[in-house]
Amino acid sequence: MSDLEAIVKNLIKVGVVESFNEANATARVIFEDINIKSYDLPIIVKQSQNNKDYWMPDIGESVLCLFLPTGIESGFILGSYYNKKDRPPVTDQNKRTVKFKDGTVLEYDRKTHKLTADVKGDIDIKATGNINVNANGAITINSS
Numbered sequence: 001m002s003d004l005e006a007i008v009k010n011l012i013k014v015g016v017v018e019s020f021n022e023a024n025a026t027a028r029v030i031f032e033d034i035n036i037k038s039y040d041l042p043i044i045v046k047q048s049q050n051n052k053d054y055w056m057p058d059i060g061e062s063v064l065c066l067f068l069p070t071g072i073e074s075g076f077i078l079g080s081y082y083n084k085k086d087r088p089p090v091t092d093q094n095k096r097t098v099k100f101k102d103g104t105v106l107e108y109d110r111k112t113h114k115l116t117a118d119v120k121g122d123i124d125i126k127a128t129g130n131i132n133v134n135a136n137g138a139i140t141i142n143s144s
Contacts, residue, residue: 013065017057043077
């Protein structure tokens with residue numbers, strides 16, 4: 001195997017999250033196939049400058065990592081992926097869904113133009129300005 005082939009072979013790796021640092025948005029990954037643990041790797045997010053996006057993978061979650069040619073000490077966690085054990089919460093290309101461990105689900109269906117929030121706890125809404133509710137249909141409030 002040439003040096004170039006060896007470098008390319010080690011650029012992308014699949015591993016399992018062993019620990020994370022919430023404050024630094026980094027995690028350590030175990031690569032079981034080669035029995036090596038990574039350094040703290042930054043986790044790729046959608047935005048980080050003016051608009052901020054934050055997520056942390058769970059311990060034991062499978063992740064895809066990309067490494068710089070300098071080696072396993074310089075890389076990034078690109079994200080997690082579905083597999084035979086961890087299945088998608090929905091299988092509809094028109095839905096954008098976030099399902100949390102506690103059962104809370106946030107979902108938008110672009111086909112029906114419906115936003116659904118099934119929250120297993122309280123909801124806090126804060127605004128520095130007015131809160132406007134405009135509905136062309138009925139508004140139903142059920143309280144217990």
